[in-house]
Amino acid sequence: METLEILLIILLCIGAIQGIIFGIILWQRKVPNYIANRFLSTILFFFSYRLIVETLKIFGLGRYDAWYHILLEYNWIYGTLIFFFVKSYVTPNFRIKRSDYSHFLPVFMEFVWSNFIKTQNFYWDGTRESLSWLGYWGYVVWMRYPTMYIISGLLIVFYTSKAQKVLNDKSQIEGFQLLPEKIKWIRRVVWVLKIFSFLYVGVVLIDFFFFGYTHNFYGHPVFISMAIITYWLGLEGFSRRKESAFKLVAIVSNKEKEQLSNIASKLEAKMKEEMLYKNPELTLSVLSKQLDEKPYLVTKCLNTIFNKKFNDYINEFRIEEVKQLIKDPKNNNLTLLAIAHEAGFNSKASFNRAVKKITGNAPSDLKNSI
Structure with missing residues (x-):
């Protein structure tokens, strides 16, 4: 194994381990904004999972073997989790409504579709005729085109934009006052994730249109960046886990x-x-x-x-x-x-x-x- 690969494994593992540790701590703490902490914890768990999957692939696991059918993609959930983390952090007494569950529909669709595509390996005998029309073209669109990654990046851009609207909302909830200095770090996080997603989508499209989607020269930098973001996000959340973005104010008649x-x-x-x-x-x-x-x-x-x-x-x-x-x-x-x-x-x-x-x-x- 080359030195660069060893360094990559170390970086990915550090990000994943720290993400899991901080995620566990944030999940267990009963503090004023514990719901927001749990959304952040879930983000860290999914980021860590993705880093672990990539580490296993470096060792040759998860590429058309038994692990391939177990290690599923959950790329379409990041945007939704980021949005609800922000919304719950700046909304006193936040509770998920029934209508909010519609935002998790993309990841459900990804889960179902990913399972469907991966099961095509059980029918594939080397010929196109061994697969159904949907199975064949679904496999082509899913595996030969950057479909899942483009949608994932665009979902993050979409939901970080929604999160920024929530952060910029000037309306106040009666009895509470938002403290702008307490959400500066969240603004930074949202901007970094949005820019990262923009760049990621742009690079993937360049690879697809100009290099035939064969180079994947951005793979390692993307996951190194993801490990750094996971570590940074965990540290930010951990250091502010007991803070509240609000203070109580007297209700005036x-x-x-x-x-x-x-x-x-x-x-x-x-x-x-x-x-x-x-x-x-x-x-x-x-x-x-x-x-x-x-x-x-x-x-x-x-x-x-x-x-x-x-x-x-x-x-x-x-x-x-x-x-x-x-x-x-x-x-x-x-x-x-x-x-x-x-x-x-x-x-x-x-x-x-x-x-x-x-x-x-x-x-x-x-x-x-x-």
Whole structure:
């Protein structure tokens, strides 16, 4: 056995073993998002199974022998599992509905068709006449064309697109608030799987149309990538297995919502007209007195109407003021810190923290961008 084959076997086995281990851990844990964890666990099991099958083929098992009839393809289930993993992760109290089972129809069809095609070996005697019309052409389409792989890749592209729509859905479920920072890793996973599938379909089509579907030069890179994705996905899921993408929020009555909306209008007016944010000593208590409202109502208004904390809300105004001051030619001789003080920040540290948190960039980038 060549060194490259040994390395390939090691890589595939590492991916498969890690996938199984992480899958078992994720399946057993009873945590707030345990249903999502179980979908992720199932994805890891199927990925690991596919890596094990490919490893056996390297040893010569599964190619028209007894194993050939046992090791069936389940390529059409990945997309569905990815979609339900995402949907269950971002949906509080998620439950599978009866209509959801229709999404598993492709893998059922693949299972039935794959069994049918493989049973043709029992009738094949070397002549076309030994098979039925459906058996012969089914075998040709299934085994001589990249049908199953193209459909598998397109299903993943389709379902990752559906998953991205779910992740981008801005509607909120009453009593819960989605935490965007908790789903960034899922967005990365979905994008990687989508791009991987696009590339896979493209390479398979190139092989089919230009090389007669005989080279299979992409086989090993595909399964190495699959092993890496399995390992990465397992690590991501394991490290976040106890996290929840939601936090509970108080349910506000229509009467209270109207009251909070009125406070929000007063608050916005005070900020824009009187520029209260320029006061470096501004606190929730001071702001509440300016609005003639109780502090707890102002806090509730910020959390419910603006979905922000007090400091973040005020600092957003201050950062916008910094940008406006930078644009003014009169301030060309002022340092960035002097401008920050003018906008209401009381220290360099608070300015740096606020800019990094709200914009995601360094404070120096404010000047560069303008």
